[in-house]
Amino acid sequence: MSNEVNDIIIDNLRDNVHELWVLDSRPDLEADCLDYCYENIHTPVPTAMIEFLSQHCSQAMSTQDYEFARDEHNKNLVVKLQKLSKEMKDNA
Numbered sequence: 001m002s003n004e005v006n007d008i009i010i011d012n013l014r015d016n017v018h019e020l021w022v023l024d025s026r027p028d029l030e031a032d033c034l035d036y037c038y039e040n041i042h043t044p045v046p047t048a049m050i051e052f053l054s055q056h057c058s059q060a061m062s063t064q065d066y067e068f069a070r071d072e073h074n075k076n077l078v079v080k081l082q083k084l085s086k087e088m089k090d091n092a
Contacts, residue, residue, distance in 0.1 A: 013037055016045045029056070
């Protein structure tokens with residue numbers, strides 16, 4: 001393919017990815033997604049974007065993960081406060 005055709009393909013792909021991209025605060029991730037879509041040019045853009053984001057989000061924390069971490073943190077605080085309260089009573 002000529003450079004002109006490649007430029008048109010890249011421009012169209014960039015427009016398609018940008019139109020679907022909703023993470024305005026992450027233009028760096030959008031650029032990586034665009035690269036992924038270009039590498040997978042024969043995959044429809046929405047499908048390639050889902051694949052890209054799925055790979056990048058595999059280690060993301062869910063609401064359930066955050067709630068579990070919060071509950072564990074709160075349990076640890078209660079234990080520490082109970083120990084501190086006992087120490088204060090023993091020293092009184």
